[in-house]
Amino acid sequence: MNNRLLIIEDNEQNLYLMRFLLEKSGFTIMGAEDGRKGIEMALSCKPLAILLDIQLPEMDGYAVAAELKKHQDLDEVPIIAVTSYAMVGDREQILAAGATGYIEKPIDPQTFVDEIIRHLPKDWQSEVA
């Protein structure tokens, strides 16, 4: 059973925080510090979902999401933006770029994992349940 989640996050502490919470819940976490690496890993290991930071060096989250959407085999992989961009319009812009979910930082450790699971494919959700 695929339980791999790809987290594209340049901030080491934030990556650690999310990895900690999600691994506690039994997910296998792959981390990438930039967009380019993230795309490579997504294509090679086919994750269950991709958690994407927007503020990234070199290639930002919007570009990464757009690039990921180009690959057919990643079609069904949800992209969940986890970002501290909280200005008006940020959310809409991210969803328009191809993300399926949007979680604002700072995250709430109590609800974070549930929120991620809510964005996963239905069959997976029922299995967990």
Next chain:
Amino acid sequence: MISSKSPTCLGRVLFKLSLILLTFFCLGSPSIRADDRVVSVGVYENAPKIFTDASGKPAGLFIDVIEHIAKNENWDLHYVSGTWGESLDRLARGEIDLMPDVAYTAERVKIYDFHKIPVFSSWYQIYAPKDHKVKTILDLNEKRILVLERSVQQEAFVRLSKGFGLNIALISVPDYKTMFEMVAKGEADAAVTNSFYGKMHAKKFGLEDTAVLFEPSDLFYAAPKGDPQQLLATIDRYLADLKKDPQSAYFASLKRWTSEEVRFKLPVWLQVVGSGGLGFLILSLLVSAILKRQVNTRTQELQQENAERRAAQQRFMDIVDFLPDATFVIDQNKQVIAWNQACETLTGVQKADLLGQGNYAYAEPFYGERRPLLIDLLDQPTPEVEARYKHLQRKGDRLYAESFVPGLRTDQGAYLWGIASPLFNQDGRRCGAIQTIRDVTGQKHLEEALRVSEREYRELVMLANSIILRWSPEGRITFLNEFGQQFFGYTATEIIGRHVVGTIVPENESKGRELRPLMEEISADPQKFARSINENIRRNGERVWIDWTNKVVVDEQGKIKEILSIGSDITERKQAEEQIRVLNDTLRRHAESLEQRVAERTAELAAINDEQRTIFESASTGIVLLRNRVIVRCNRKLEEISGYAPGELIGKSTRIWYPNEEAYANGGEAVYLQLAQGETFRREQQMARKDGSPFWVRLSLRAFDKDAPKKGAVGIIEDITDEYEAAEKLRKAMEAAQAADRIKSAFLATMSHELRTPLNSIIGFTGIMLQGLTGPLNPEQHKQMTMVQNSSRHLLALINDVLDISKIEAGQLDLALATFELRPSIEKMVKLIVPLAEQKGIKLQLDVSEDIGSIATDQRRLEQVILNVLSNAVKFTEQGQVHVVCRTENNHYLLSFTDTGIGMQPSEIPNLFQPFHQIDTGLARKREGTGLGLSICRKILDLMGGSIAVASQWGEGSTFTVRLPRQPGDTV
């Protein structure tokens, strides 16, 4: 009797004879002529000039002449008969070559050609029945007169009669014969014909010529215009020859056709009759000689017999002659046998001219014509004759009458008084009559003068428009004329004998003057009061003003007998005078006030003019009057701002203000188009000073009169160089500020992100530890970790609020408008706060009315506001309740949040919605929130077009009221 008839009989015989001769003449000619030239000649009936004879051949004067010419010229004459009118039409159309007997007129010469030598001269004459009274043309007034249609005499006669102002019924008839027939039958009173025709035919119809003759005219042959056959010159040539020779065919024809010639020129007759007639003549002379001898014998016998009678008659005549009145005597045959000297004096006609004359000859000296007189009425009373006399009276067998005879006294006329009486001889048989005539003209004139004078006097006194009054020195009225009676309203019997005062003179005038003393003064000395004007009174009480002229009437002893007063009513004049006086006063007052107003207005205008000149000169803006883009006038300020000396600009083109031709051209057309529509043209533009340096002006131009562009335009020119430079600085500052703002926004966005990133770790790991995911915490650890968590959450809230405030103030907070139902939104927010309220034991009440519907605004932001206000209410309330009410007011929703919390001091309220303001409760209590919430709420509501207000009582609680438009832009 026989001899008087003979000329007519002879004329008739001769006429017939001439016809026979003419017929021979005509029959003989055709065989002689060669067929050289065919000339067609019009013929109409106007004997003897031209006509058709009994045998159907054309005849007459004109035919004779043209036949003579034709014979010599070898013309083949063809006659075309018709009426005069038809013939003229034919000639005009060229269907005939010649028309005889055409009078030359200016009208005709336009249509026809004429030769030069007239054939005959003719004139027109009026013919009337034998007993006609036509002496002059004036006698034709109101008569029916016949004329030949389309003839020369028609026009001539019309002209003639109009000239005399006559009213004549003119009837056009196609030929002379019909005309004479009509007059003979009495269908008309007279006819106009030419003298030829009249002479020849009048008698036949029982008509005779009158003294009215006119329009002698020359008669010609007329040819169609242009004389295509060239006949006219030939005719002239012949006429010249014919008229020279008394023995020519021309004169022969005249003799033949003119009845006058025929009547008296017996030699012609003798020539024609020949020797056969001579024997008859000798025989008749013999018979008459025998008869004459018998008569002479009888005459001698009678002379003897009458000798004695004549002597007696002579004595009678002497008596008659002696009579002072004009007297004449007639015998039984109405022949004058006496005409006395007085008659001769009266009429100017001598006895010798009248004695023995009969047939009313005695009337001629009086009336210029023979007609019956008074003397003739003795035997034969005729109403017509009687009507000529006035006061005709018959006493016994005598007649008395008066008459007026205009012809006497050298045409001044005379009034005659006549007596006519029959005369009888010894046997008592009528032997004649006598009439005496007295000229009473002098008496008549005297009588008339007397009558006129009397009438004038009567009119003067009785009918005069003056009051004539006679009164005694005692004041009693003795006479008042009819006008006076009517004027005052009394009859003579009512007024005579009464005192003037109390009847026609009031005791006092309207203005108070006493009249009784005046009357006494007048009666005492009328000469002194020859004229007096005083008020009088009518019977009906009406006051009148009368201008009196007083005269004294004295008796033989020189004592005053009466006063004669003649008065004219001058009431209207008096009233008019009064009116004029009042009008004059009014006019004078008007004129004075008008003058005063004019003076005031002039002063005002002068002041205004001064003011305007002062304004013009001292105005802080330039003022210019332009005409065709040339400076007509300008104030000093304009000279100053454009760098010119005083007066230097006048007469210059506005071109001087433009840096180049193109700018000048651009400055023109659009401006003048706008001015022509009566609009004010405004713009800011750069102009050039005298030294060429540019400066900015605000220009406004307006035409004096849009319909009269020539009057020019007035311009206000304001130097705005400083203003312009200031604006430029401001613009640059604005640009800089805007750039700074953009930097600030970007900084905020980055700040927000950068702050959140570390917060993410702090909040995240704190949470993990508090959850015990990293192993159990002891109570102190748990307590402290909770403090970290709360502080970091507060920090996050601060970051969020600061971000919101910054965005709003930078105008970057954009509302996401959507239409949604308001009720669920409110309920959702209340539900969120329920746990907090329950925790504090506060009752939360929600009251949303039924009519709350949808709203168009930013849902998330609205909910943010509701949540903020609601959580404040709960937060600051320790016990009691929070009441949320939602109502509709017009196109707005009103949301009120009422709590039973601590409330506010009035001094705190104004600062309530300022950022970073939190009420200092004075109580040691934990403060929650950032102090930015209400500030943000107010700013959000401002953006939404809504508002927020608060009412509070210290210690009792507060009510926050949010007002929201249903649609953006809906106003209260």
